[in-house]
Amino acid sequence: MASQILKIHPSDNVIVALRDLAPGSAVQWEGQPYTLQYGVSAKHKFVTEDIAPGGAVIMYGVLVGRATQLIKKGEPITTFNLKHDAHDYSTSRRQPYSYVQPNVSKWQHRTFKGYHREDGRVGTYNYWLVVPLVFCENRNVLIMKDAFERELGYAQTDIYREHVRDFLHLYKSGDLRTLKSMEAFTERPPVRKTVERPFAHVDGVKFLTHEGGCGGTRLDANTLCSLFASYAVHPNVAGITVLSLGCQNSELKTLEDEIRKRDAHFNKPFYAFEHQKGTEYSLMSGAIKETFLGLTKINEFERSDAPLSKLSVGLKCGGSDGFSGISANPVLGHLSDIVVGLGGQTLLAEFPELNGVEQELLNRCVTEEKAAKFEKLMRDYAGKAEAVGSAFAFNPSPGNIKDGLITDAIKSAGAAKKGGNAYISDVLNYTERASESGLHLVCTPGNDVEATTGQTAAGANIILFTTGLGTPTGNPICPVAKVATNSTLAARMPDVIDFDCGPVVDGTQTLEQNADNLLEYVIKVASGELTKAQQLGQDDFIPWKRGVSL
Template structure:
């Protein structure tokens, strides 16, 4: 029978409910009996001992909050009886750390079929990228998107357009009552065609080009020079991403982010850069001249990158982003530890993993400092965390305000609880490097990347740092994707996977149900990633055309 409760760490004074527990129920655990004075919903926690105001609550072995009123043994923790608190951290508290790598012998000789770049990196996709340096070029980017995607077979299915066409036909025929009585177009049982993947490669002229990706944004001018500089670094990172084979850049001409700036930043980040790069400036002539030239040169670029074919690559060529969003009370118990186990395997093989979301490392800073052997990098982490936290507090939104209503409803009562579970994605490996937003990940091992917790700003930052796969755990369901980096959605519970199968790619729910261990689930996930990286699978986000791109705007608009 599957377990009904779980204590995550021996030092914890809370127990997690894995199933809904009723008021008055007796729970036997670890030789103790707990009588629950109130019902405890699945994913929530009850205390193992009486707590008085100011007493600490510990989970995952760390301080996650303090009681604000008396809490009796067996009573659940809530926003009414608990407030966020976390242990202080610093270099003066740094402790020695020893890592025992997992056995990676089973994966040592495994390969995936990737696109090898001249700089030595390997892509899991072969994309052409179209980028505006300033928001003034968004319209032109979207015109190019419509033209190229429709003609070359990369456009999304027109299911919803067909639905509108059918409704319009009925309306014109005067059949308003028929429209009102129609059932929603939701499944195949109603003889409706659900959205399907993009047309197969057999229908495309460029068999080795996985897609043309078009970015739009609201930056590049009119804000601070700092924001323009960060945008330039981010766009350069996207162009340098191993999944990108070439790029078209549209510039107005007068904006803060100049064309030569982006060229210099690309080469600064990657001195071995050797991809086709096309830059067009609108103020040099008419819009028609700009667009006609961009269409022609981009088409020739597609012909060029279509000559690149997938070749075997070691798993050490993977750079995997680690992210969570729409988290729940199971995130830190199932899916996030699975990512941690997988991260340790990839690091053990010589690959790179990137753990983002600094607001969701609040409370586990000292553990990460202990795991950072380079003192200068540990200090960089401290400085980035401190300045970010201070900036958030300056606008009245400290890290303690991080949990969303959905997080709280599903058991993440304080930011420290959320963060301690989120940090499990980073496994146990030493921290190899600490990166600010848009800094490229070049050091094998676990990298810490300063990003917001915001799902798209974080995934955008990871792709800008060079990830070629992003793993994204979710307990509530999040449809986030990325233009250049496949985003694998991993459910923390099987109920979610069954409810949102068009969003979820992989299920870690069998861990909660007692059917798999974390290690077994991680092995299955890595097998999936090998197929995904080889182009044998596509993610649901890719299937839906979920190409989300939001740069982190750190300054203020002027």
């Protein structure tokens, strides 16, 4: 019989309920009995001892909050009796850290089918990218998107348009009664139609839009250029078309300079068009022609074997629940340690969700210099939030809290498990590109799309996104695979969830077994198997303006 409760760390004074526990339940952990006066819902926690007001609550072995009133042994922690708190941190307090790499021999000779680029990187997909340097060109980008996707077979099946068409037919025929009773019709699963694609080796043409480029600060405009530069040199991008108005703050020269900073030998097809040099028609016809010719060039690339050391895996969580830090996040952590052991890259982002575990991460940095960079980025970010009356402590959403993540420190301690136990090779500011193997810390908000946008800029060629509540998020050029923390979610949202870590919770698989299965899935995706987000056309892109975003 699977366990009903779990104590995560020996020094913890809270225990997690793995099942709903009714009032009066008697449970045991390692011979210690607990009688629960109040019910404890699955994913929530109860204390193992009386905790006086101001007393520390410890989970994952770290401080995650302090009692605001007496919490008696066996009582659940809630927003009424617990407030966020976390230990301070400092580079000067760094302690020696040792790490035993997992055995990776079984993966040593495994490969995936990827696109080899001239700079030595390997793409998991072969995309052409179209971007506007300023929001004024969004409309033209969307016109190009409609034309290319429909004519080249990349458009998603428009099932919802078909719904409206069917409903319109019923309305015109005066049959509103049938329309109102069509529950089964609206619940039927979509049927995806296969459309022939003339460019067999081009996985798609991706079109980005945004609300920046002018009218904001020059810093925001330059950051946007840096972001686009990182996307241009990304191994999943084979060519790029840029639409510029001509007078905006995000100048074409800035973009070109940022590209050369990242790749001095950049030689991908790169076509730029300026709207103010002529008519809209001349702009669009020229952009469409050159983009089409560019597709004929990149269609010459084909997938071939690449070692797993060429993987760059983004580690992300969103819509987290009380199982995130128990199942899916530690599974990603073990997978991260394997990928790092093979010589690959992993990228842990979301700095507001590292609040409370900073000292452990500082200890794991390979040099004092990298630790100092992490500390400065964290303190600067936290300081900006506090300056506008906010704080990292405000990060948990109502959904997080409802499902057991009572404080940001609890959420952060579980979120950090995605980074496994490896040494931290490097620390990257937003839009900086990962240039070496190993685990990286990437400065991004916790906001799902801002984070995946930033991880992709750092070089992720696949992102693993854990979720306990269900989050339909993707990225235009980097496949995002959704990893469920529990099997109930995986069954409820099969069109969103790619992989289930629920077996770790119910005890049918070990964490290591589940991680091995997930890595097998990663190899398939890296070789061209579409994630659910890709199948749905979930191309989310939000640049971070470096303001306060949690």
